[in-house]
Amino acid sequence: MPELPEVEVTRLSFAQRITGAKVVSVRLGKALRWPLGCPPAQLAGRSVLAVRRRGKYLLIDLDQGLLLVHLGMSGRLSFARHLPAVGNHDHFEMVTTGGTLRLTDPRRFGAVVYVAAGEDAPAARKLLGKLGAEPLSEEFDVNQFYAGLKRRKAAIKQVLLAGDLVVGLGNIYACEALFLAGIRPTVSAARLSRPRVAKLHAAIRDVLARALAKGGSTLRDFSSAKGQCGHFQFETMVYARQGQTCRVCATVIRSLRQGQRSTFYCPHCQIS
Numbered sequence: 018m019p020e021l022p023e024v025e026v027t028r029l030s031f032a033q034r035i036t037g038a039k040v041v042s043v044r045l046g047k048a049l050r051w052p053l054g055c056p057p058a059q060l061a062g063r064s065v066l067a068v069r070r071r072g073k074y075l076l077i078d079l080d081q082g083l084l085l086v087h088l089g090m091s092g093r094l095s096f097a098r099h100l101p102a103v104g105n106h107d108h109f110e111m112v113t114t115g116g117t118l119r120l121t122d123p124r125r126f127g128a129v130v131y132v133a134a135g136e137d138a139p140a141a142r143k144l145l146g147k148l149g150a151e152p153l154s155e156e157f158d159v160n161q162f163y164a165g166l167k168r169r170k171a172a173i174k175q176v177l178l179a180g181d182l183v184v185g186l187g188n189i190y191a192c193e194a195l196f197l198a199g200i201r202p203t204v205s206a207a208r209l210s211r212p213r214v215a216k217l218h219a220a221i222r223d224v225l226a227r228a229l230a231k232g233g234s235t236l237r238d239f240s241s242a243k244g245q246c247g248h249f250q251f252e253t254m255v256y257a258r259q260g261q262t263c264r265v266c267a268t269v270i271r272s273l274r275q276g277q278r279s280t281f282y283c284p285h286c287q288i289s
């Protein structure tokens with residue numbers, strides 16, 4: 018599932034090239050998670066002003082309104098002057114004067130939603146409103162993070178995945194950040210001391226920044242809008258390494274189920 022680094026890698030791979038382009042036409046395939054919200058023809062003639070990211074959403078600013086893009090479970094964007102013929106899993110395509118942007122999404126949990134009134138409109142707020150702090154920005158403040166964790170009794174890993182304190186941490190990066198911080202994923206968030214929270218705060222930034230530098234993680238079929246795969250999955254410390262030895266202490270990495278997801282941890286390096 019594309020997480021924050023993959024969405025940011027996607028953004029960086031086409032944002033500059035599409036900025037300034039004019040929409041020529043939009044074609045829809047099968048229904049995605051949410052409807053587009055306007056007749057496709059209404060987008061023709063709009064100019065692309067910028068491509069931003071909020072959590073796992075891409076925001077394509079148009080001269081009137083914006084498009085919210087979510088990659089869902091299996092979505093990926095391509096952007097090029099000439100793309101191969103439309104395939105079975107291509108469900109949104111926007112031809113612009115700068116190239117064609119296409120969403121390929123076999124499982125169709127992704128979506129492209131047009132919001133005429135901008136990101137403060139109720140339709141956009143519904144999607145963006147509950148998001149926590151951006152982990153790589155200044156707004157991700159260690160004091161607020163500590164205060165937020167103090168109010169949550171759930172296991173720290175579940176709190177990280179929920180995304181209402183800090184966005185963008187899916188399974189792989191939550192597991193990796195907790196390993197770096199030496200924190201057992203099952204510990205109650207409220208029980209973490211301030212120094213341990215400070216360590217976790219730094220670990221989250223570190224993991225996401227390194228993943229970004231590696232082009233994200235390609236677990237199944239992620240690739241950027243230029244078609245490049247990520248490489249971070251080759252250097253995980255615990256994720257998907259159950260039964261193998263810890264790269265730090267040689268203890269065998271364990272896995273357990275937490276809220277329908279697998280959690281991976283080192284029983285020696287990560288204490289409760």
Ligand SMILES: [Zn+2]
Pocket residue numbers: 263264265266267268283284285286287
């Ligand atoms: Zn270890």
